Each structure stands twice: as C-alpha cells, then as structure tokens.
Amino acid sequence: IQLTQSPSSLSASVGDRVTITCRASQGISNYLAWYQQKPGKAPKLLIYAASILQTGVPSRFSGSGSGTDFTLTISSLQPEDFATYYCRQLNSYPHTFGQGTKLEIK
C-alpha cells in the first residue's frame, strides 16, 4: 500500500492553520498514524487510529479520515511545530510510511 502525502513541503507562519493530507493507494480502514520528527531526533507519535490524539500531544493537533483519505490539521501553528510530518499505515504488510511533509517557517 502506497501512501502519498501532500504537500511535500509547506511554508507557513505562526498562528496559521495547516492541513496535511495522506492518501492511501487502497483502503486501510483507520489504521493510520501521524508522526512529527525534528532534525536529529526520533519521530514522535501524534495521532493514532486516524483520529485519536496521543497522550500529551497538544489539542491543536487533530486527525481525520478513513479508508483512503486522511488529514492532519494543526489549528494554530506554534514555533515548536516546524518539523517534518509522516503518515504511516498499519493495516497490512508491508507497513508503509508516507514520504514526509516538511513544514517550514515563512
């Protein structure tokens, strides 16, 4: 199953609302997770089961979708949110990641 994220990169300002999409090449129900990765650091789980916020993650992050189309939304960008975001499907093997979306400061 291929995951295609869009956009691949994005420039935005603090306070902006940002949406990243992840499209699966076939249906994956809600077996999708979103991760944030900062340079030199391990990925951090943000959202699992497409829409469940991981404990400790700020509520400005939200996820939605089911089947083949998913979105990650950051309601009001904060300086610490500038990073690369990945989606990942765990519906079937091989588990796959999207190519990543790099979120940069405008």
Place this chain on the structure above:
Amino acid sequence: EVQLVESGGALVQPGGSLRLSCATSGFTFSRYWMYWVRQAPQKGLEWVANIKQDGSQKYYADSVKGRFTISRDNAKNSLYLQMNSLRADDTAVYYCTRHLWGDFWGRGTLVTVSS
C-alpha cells in the same frame, strides 16, 4: 518512565554482519509487539521488521527478508536485530519502537555500510 535504548551500530564493510540491541525499561516488555524502523541519511522512514509478544510471529520488509532476523528476550527486556549480508543501502539510523502505533521510540543507532 518508558525507555528504549538502541546499541550496536557501527561502520561495517559490505557483506558484513552486525547485531543491534534495544534495551527497554519502564514497561512490561513481554506484553508488546516490538518493531525496528530505519531512516537512511536525509531520507524518510522505513519499517524493517516486527515481532509478536512471544516471538511466535515475525514480519520483514522485502528489502531485508532473508538477510535480517528479529528476535527478543523477554527475560532481559530486550529486542534484537541480526543483520547479515549488509549492503550500502542498509546505511541508516535504526530505531526500535514499541507497539503497533509506535508510541515510544529509542534515539536510534547508526549503521554505516561502506568499504
């Protein structure tokens, strides 16, 4: 506090072998599926392998099947990845992660395959 600490990464020649370890603490290791995920330099994330709680089921990415072996020792709370016939494209940071969703990750260990 949940901790996962990878070790064993090194510079190795093509065709060589390496064994990675992931020492865990702060949770009941035997209750969780465990995963290896890697990231080549300046590239995205790639699932490598995973193993069931009791070690009875193991799954591998096609890119490593037949060369890598995942294992675990529940008595030692540790996860392993035996890597044989290493190739240049195996060069990456290797992370161990907990659970289907990857709720906790180690800091990673760097494997460099080069002559």
